[in-house]
Amino acid sequence: MKAPIFLLIAGLLVHPAGVMAEPRGGIAMHGAPGEDADFSHFPYAEPNAPKGGKVRFAEQGTFDSLNPFIVKGGAAEGVRQYVYETLMARAYDEPFSLYGLIAETIDTPPDRSWVEFTLNPKAKFSDGAPITVEDVIFSHAVLRDRGRPNHRSYYKKVTKVEKTGDRSVRFTFDGSGDREMPLIMALMPILPSHLLTPDTFEKTTLKPPVGSGPYIVAEVDPGKRITYKRDPDYWARDLPVNRGRFNFDEIRIDYFRDASSMFEGFKSGLVDLREELNPTLWAQGYDFPALRDGRVVKESLPIQTPAGMSALAFNTRRPQFADPRVRQALIRLFDYAWMDRTLYHDLFAYSQSYFVRSELSSHGRPADATERRLLAPFPDAVKPEIMDGAFSFRASDGTGQNRQGRVEALKLLEAAGYVLRDGTLVNAETGKPFTFEILARNRAQERLLLTYAAALKQVGIDARIRQVDAAQYERRKLTFDFDMIPNYWGASLSPGNEQSFRWGSKSAETEGSLNLPGVQSEAVDAMIEAILAAQTRDDFVSAVRALDRVLLSGDYVVPLFYLPDQWIAHWKRLKRPQSTPLYGYQIDTWWYDEDSKTGASAPTP
Incomplete structure (x- = not known):
């Protein structure tokens, strides 16, 4: 590292701000990473696994692009995973820990106001070009300005980028206190600046891309098939994070209608x-x-990770779903017990939380002191029964009648200004029938939705099910052009920045975001900030549970099921x-x- 950046004092490198520099090969979101500096491979990988063979996977739908970093077009599966690499690699037996890949070391101060990476001198792209600091700086700029909405949102938190040495680069962050940013930058995909320009980056293409990952694109049959072959000159095959991984010589992904x-x-x-x-x-x-x-x-x-939330998302941007009492009514009309038994052989469990199946779930747990302190400025954001941990989505008796659910739903709808006239639910003032459309992507979804629509019909609601092809489904989802839509929000043991992209107020108006319901809540925004600012695991868990309580209280989705x-x-x-x-x-x-x-x-x- 260059002398103007660091001073050598008593044999130790010290930053000008007085914080000792401790470049390391790994980092954890909270606490220390689980692996020692000299670890040889991830515990869940078999280092002696044989290499070879051809494997064939399947995807439903089609694709028309090999660019996975832009909204335009539908990218082929696998490009992001097999062709491109990030600065560091994630360990999947820890909540959120990263270890060296393109970046040999990472350095960040206690307040995580900046992060510095030193690149591995062996790192190179599949065309043989070395990976340079300039590639890292280019990747950040182009993804920030022209990438997918989540990239734009994350990388705009960087206020300064510096080349601090031949192989080192530093990112300085804004004052938001987002402690996840060093890890977010470590997971930034690195693009070849010698082959791309900002203008060409933003275009869809079927030309095989050049990355630094373990595979190269060998064959493309647009919309039907893509084949990857293991790069025999892959630069990182012997790194600890890769030992026992990427064992197939060839990976073919076929698309089915x-x-x-x-x-x-x-x-x-x-x-x-x-x-x-x-x-x-x-x-x-x-x-x-x-x-x-x-x-x-x-x-x-x-x-052992959270199951996430599988649900039918209300589009609260639409007038019929703006009133939370209407949303509550439609949640009560969903007959969980009967659907699970008749449609799913009693193999599913009910989603009672956005982080169900983990310690991050608020379900069945009263709010702790930290949660109550975080939620105190928003006294109306959480329902009392959810704050006390006493709330559960009600299951019926499983007979298919759901009489109690219908009675409760009709009371809520009446309070929201609707009445039944000749078997049709209408607005009491305008006489306009309550009707909406639910998008379906496949027959499995359609089966569930038709059953739900039949239950809605019993209280006079006309819910029309429309199955569309994969391309139209994605396009309408990206542009929020729907009334109600099935969706799955996955979850990890370390939720962070992606929560802003899913639930933050700004993302509600950002096309391509995952804030499908259109959540705009100061309480949600504040809980996400608390998640990102948490310095201990205990404070982090409390902040996630508090967010869970606010989302549940907002009745933004009709929760469905999850697999145990x-x-x-x-x-x-x-x-x-x-x-x-x-x-x-x-x-x-x-x-x-x-x-x-x-x-x-x-x-x-």
Whole structure:
């Protein structure tokens, strides 16, 4: 590092501000990272896993671009994961810890007001060009100004970028107190500045991109198939974060028009692995010859992260959903118990929280002192029963009648200004019927939505279900052109900046954001700020629970269900490590072994 940036005092590097510099190979959001400086591989990866073989995955829909960093177009699956790399790599057996990849070390002061990275001198792109500080600075600028909305939002918090050495770069942040920013910058994808310009970056393209990742794009059949081949000259293959990973020589992803044909592709052996989300298929659809004779393995794998929120999102920008009493009524009309039993074989659990299945959930827990202090400036933001931990979404008796739900819903609708006239719910003043449209992407969604629409019809609400193709569905979702839409918001053990993109007031008017309901709440914004400013795990957990309480109190979605485990089916030629990390199975740690006799064994060293 250059002398003007650091002073050498008593043999120690000291920043001008007086904070000792401690560049390290890893960082955790809270506390210290779990791995020692000399760790050899992630515990959930098998370092002796054999390399080789071809694997085939499936996606539903289509694609028309190989640029995953812009809103325009639909990017092919895998480009972001296999072709491009970030400054540091995430460990999936820790809540939120990162270790060196393109960046050899990371340095940040206690207040995390800036972060500095030193690049690995071996880092290079697949065309052989070295990764430079200029590439890092270019990546930040182009993603900030022309990238997806989440990138623009995150990277605008950087107020200054400095090249501090031949291989080092520093980002200084605004005064927002966002302690996650050093990790957010560490996860920034690095783009080749020698091949891109701001203008070309913003265009869709089917030209194979150049990145620094373990794979290169070998073949593209637009809209139908993309094939990746392992780069034999991959620069980072021997780093600890990569040992035992990226074992397949070739990865092919085929696109299917609908879910049925995709499942048939798996059954016939055209697809090697399937993560099952459909309980009906899981319960009844896997009785086929390859599974019966052992060529296909069916597993339920543990996962220890929040299940996230699967729900029907109200678009509160639309007048019919502006009144929270209307939203509460439609939530009460959703018959959880009956739908789970008749549609899903009682295999699902009910979503009672945005962070269900984890310590971050507020469900069943009274607010602690830290939560109450955070929420004190917003006395009306949380319902008393949610503050006390006594609230649950009510399950009916499972008979399909849901009489109590209908009675409660009609009272709420009447209070909101609606009346029943000749079996139709209408606005008492205008006489306009209560009607809205629910978008569906596939038949599985349509089945659920038709059942829900039938329940709404019992109180005079006309809910029309419209199934659209994948491209139209995504376009309407990105532009908030819907009344109600199914969506899934995943969650990690360390939620942070993405919460602003999902629930922050500014994101409500930002096309492409995940704030589908249009949440605009000072309390939500304040809880997100508290999450980002938390310095201890205890304060962090309290802030997340407080956010959970505010979101639940806002009645922004009709919560649906979640899976208690990960359901995986795969052909026996695919093998996996014996241990599964907190975040569930990681396909990049699996390997191919045509002759192996067991379903999940590690190779002999």
